[in-house]
Amino acid sequence: MSDWLAQPLEQVAALQTTEKQRQALAVLGCHRLGDLFLHLPKRYEDRTRFDAFPNQPMDRAICICGVITDAKQRFAGKRRFFEATLENADPGPFDGPLVCRWFQMPWIQKTLAVGQRLVLYGKPKQSGQRLVIDHPEFEIVEDDSEETSIHLGRITPIYPLTSGLGQRQAREILHRACTLLTERDLPDILPKGTDPLARKEALLAVHFPSTLAEVEPARRYLALEEFVQVQLTLLARREDYRKRQGARHCGPGALLDRFYASLSFAPTDAQVRAVGEIRHDLDTPFPMNRLLQGDVGSGKTLVAIAAMLLAVEAGFQAALMAPTQILAEQHYQNVCAWLEPLGIRVGLRTADRVEDGFLPLLAGSDEPQILIGTHALLYDKVAVTDQLGLVIVDEQHKFGVLQRGKLIERATTPDILVMTATPIPRTLTMTLYGDLDVSLLDELPSGRGKIVTAVRSADKTPDAARFLRQQIEDGRQAYIVYPLIDESEKLKLANAKQAFEEWQDRLRPLQVGLLHGRLDSEEKEAVMAKFRANDIQVLVSTTVIEVGVDVPNANVMYIFHAERFGLAQLHQLRGRIGRGEHKSYCVLLHTPSNPDAAEKLNILAETRDGFQIAEADLSRRGPGDLLGTAQSGLPDLRMVDFLTDTQLVHQSRTLARKILAEDPKLEHPAHAQLRRTIQQRQGALANVS
Numbered sequence: 160m161s162d163w164l165a166q167p168l169e170q171v172a173a174l175q176t177t178e179k180q181r182q183a184l185a186v187l188g189c190h191r192l193g194d195l196f197l198h199l200p201k202r203y204e205d206r207t208r209f210d211a212f213p214n215q216p217m218d219r220a221i222c223i224c225g226v227i228t229d230a231k232q233r234f235a236g237k238r239r240f241f242e243a244t245l246e247n248a249d250p251g252p253f254d255g256p257l258v259c260r261w262f263q264m265p266w267i268q269k270t271l272a273v274g275q276r277l278v279l280y281g282k283p284k285q286s287g288q289r290l291v292i293d294h295p296e297f298e299i300v301e302d303d304s305e306e307t308s309i310h311l312g313r314i315t316p317i318y319p320l321t322s323g324l325g326q327r328q329a330r331e332i333l334h335r336a337c338t339l340l341t342e343r344d345l346p347d348i349l350p351k352g353t354d355p356l357a358r359k360e361a362l363l364a365v366h367f368p369s370t371l372a373e374v375e376p377a378r379r380y381l382a383l384e385e386f387v388q389v390q391l392t393l394l395a396r397r398e399d400y401r402k403r404q405g406a407r408h409c410g411p412g413a414l415l416d417r418f419y420a421s422l423s424f425a426p427t428d429a430q431v432r433a434v435g436e437i438r439h440d441l442d443t444p445f446p447m448n449r450l451l452q453g454d455v456g457s458g459k460t461l462v463a464i465a466a467m468l469l470a471v472e473a474g475f476q477a478a479l480m481a482p483t484q485i486l487a488e489q490h491y492q493n494v495c496a497w498l499e500p501l502g503i504r505v506g507l508r509t510a511d512r513v514e515d516g517f518l519p520l521l522a523g524s525d526e527p528q529i530l531i532g533t534h535a536l537l538y539d540k541v542a543v544t545d546q547l548g549l550v551i552v553d554e555q556h557k558f559g560v561l562q563r564g565k566l567i568e569r570a571t572t573p574d575i576l577v578m579t580a581t582p583i584p585r586t587l588t589m590t591l592y593g594d595l596d597v598s599l600l601d602e603l604p605s606g607r608g609k610i611v612t613a614v615r616s617a618d619k620t621p622d623a624a625r626f627l628r629q630q631i632e633d634g635r636q637a638y639i640v641y642p643l644i645d646e647s648e649k650l651k652l653a654n655a656k657q658a659f660e661e662w663q664d665r666l667r668p669l670q671v672g673l674l675h676g677r678l679d680s681e682e683k684e685a686v687m688a689k690f691r692a693n694d695i696q697v698l699v700s701t702t703v704i705e706v707g708v709d710v711p712n713a714n715v716m717y718i719f720h721a722e723r724f725g726l727a728q729l730h731q732l733r734g735r736i737g738r739g740e741h742k743s744y745c746v747l748l749h750t751p752s753n754p755d756a757a758e759k760l761n762i763l764a765e766t767r768d769g770f771q772i773a774e775a776d777l778s779r780r781g782p783g784d785l786l787g788t789a790q791s792g793l794p795d796l797r798m799v800d801f802l803t804d805t806q807l808v809h810q811s812r813t814l815a816r817k818i819l820a821e822d823p824k825l826e827h828p829a830h831a832q833l834r835r836t837i838q839q840r841q842g843a844l845a846n847v848s
Contacts, residue, residue, distance in 0.1 A: 163343060164192050164196075164345075164832070165835075168181050168184060168189065171192050173338070174195075175332075175335060184198075184332075192336065192339075195332070195333065196336060197381075198333070199366075199378075200318055201317055204315045206222075209222055212225070212246075212247045215290070217283050220281055220282045221280070222279070223257075224248050224249070225246055225247055225277060225279065226246055227244065227274060227275045227276075228245070228273060230243045230244070230268075230272060230273050232268055238262065238263075240260050240263070241260070241267045241271070243259045244256045257290050258292075260293050262293070262294070264294075270299075276299070277297050278298045278311075279295050279296070280295055280317075301327075309334050309367075310327060314374075318333070333367075334366075337362070345358055349384055349814065354380050354383065356377065358384070361381055365378055379804075382801035383807055383811055385797060386590070386801070386807065386808060388833060388836045390811050390814075390815035393594040394593070395837055400594065401446070404444075405444050405574070407444055408441045408469070408470045408473050408574050409438060410471070410472025413472065414468040414471065414472045414501060414503075415465055415468050417500070418464065418497070424605070427603070429458075429599070430458050437576060440574060441469050441574055446574055448575050449575070449577070449596045450579070451576055451579075452578075452579055454770070455731060456738060457580075458603075460493060462600070464494060466576055468503070475546050476526070476527070476528055476546045477529050477547075478532075478536060478551065479532075481531070481553045482554045482706065484509045484510070484680050485684075485704075485708065486706055486708070487532055487533045489709060491507040503529055504526075504529070508530060508532035508533075509533045510533065510680070530543065548574065550574070554580065581769075582772065582773040585808075586802050586805050589812060607739075608740050608741045609737070609742050610733065611743070612763050613746050613747070613764065614747045614749065615747070616749060617719060617748040618751050624662075624665045626744075627697070628669070630715050631666075635712060636690065636697065636698070636712050636715075637717070638704060639700070640702065640718045641653055641699070641700075642701070642719070642724070643701070644656060644677060655701050656675075658699055666696075670696050672690055673698075673700070674686045674698055674699070674704065675700065687708070690710060690713075702728065704732070709738055711738045713735065713736055715743065715745075715746075716735060716736050716745045717748060718748065719748045722749045726759070726762055726772050727769075727773050727776045729747065729763055730773075733745045733763070747764075759779065777803055818830070
């Protein structure tokens, strides 16, 4: 970062900020002048012309300018709200009135008054005989001044705010900062020739564009700049991890051969390939840092067991950490059953259960050689030994980075394998896991039944019940999934508790069970044990079954209010069926009044390929919902929307490698800001391995 960009805001007199404003800017991550330039607008308003006053409800937000003709506090029962009536400030085909309402925001009453001119942004809707906008964004148009041109008559930036900082204040501070920017040299971060824009041009255009057409190229430039910084951070992290002193955690493979021989089926080619890649890593003195990515049902557990056997045979302990007690207990049962012929001692550690498999010890240790658990493993000072050689984290995106790091720190540089059954689009994989080697399970084991996915309106429940009873009479079992546990005042959705009673009445004398996250661990395990044993034929559940639950006899799944879930989550839920030889059926039931639901859900009906579904989910929802930076270990990304741009992400990786090839330690003066940014990001990753 150039020295002048590194100045704390209080030292930049030209910004004319108050202490209160600087405190607010600090909350937004703006401590230095350089941070301020990267506080980007969330959207823009074309204030060279406003939208016409509406005369009917609209399905989009509009930006209008009007005058307050009435303003008062009102009550609806015990609920207090402030109401302002707005009429057109300029002659037009429709002049209003338009009613604006703010609920439980008493400060609004002290802010707005009759006669004020407002610029307003919101979506009009019908309320009785009136058009209203609830909680619109607004800005008071003050008397003409030298800075009026910043706020009106132009493409106007709208910034993210926090308490203590108003929109006009933020815009004026950024405009003063941009005035400084025009007067100073600003070295480019990206190599010359990368983009037609220069860094200074991009920053000026993104804050105060002359036309809307200038915004997207400027944002794309800044996205590429940010992604290059991320890729440099990941490459540096990868190199640092490789420099750690590790150990060979790989036995000769006799246990693995015996394990393969005990199986009643042949591993897939993808499983054999993944085990080979992991075996190679375990047999080097450099720490393994690998991601095992596979679609639901692709057989990651078998690969994990193979890896753990190689570590155990070399005299080391292996640990498998799962995000939920249900999944940890299922892993424990499966691993005990598969490894019983080999005489491996397996332990379970969760918040509520401590259990060791009653298997003879391979070596003379009193502790489990394979330890399976939830985050309770992080705090077990006895079971996790100094000989921990392999850590496997299942469904790793459900763990925070500090949780993973805490387990890793329990031993001297163990090998790390993280697994996910959530297919991740290529761009997100490169950004989230660019420091990891990747093994991909891209085929399903043989013997899996076909899954038929259908999209139906929820008013077809009687037909669904008849079909369900028929399947159960044929010996099968079923899941029925709901988004809520209890009835909600805010959301008019069916819930699991009420539905459980209704399904009991519909399906008598069949046995119906109920599973949700508020049951204690013993209750959950009791319900799952009965379901596995077919003492319960139908399991009414929330999404607590989303990950890892494996009951091959269950071949029917109904998901109510399916439109409430993301496509990737629906795909995960669907993965609970189709695990046996029987033909399976997943029925996605949506609210009849939702016209867009069927179009979205039909994507699942058309394909079982999790990666295609993940790409579709990414394009529909954007990466914001799919990318949990608190989970990934990456600091918040400002330009997260561009993660859908495969070409841009690939370009950032190529540029990062080019920069490091030419300047491995980023010692060139032009790379000062890159060096500082990477140091900050590495600080955020300090507890992650």
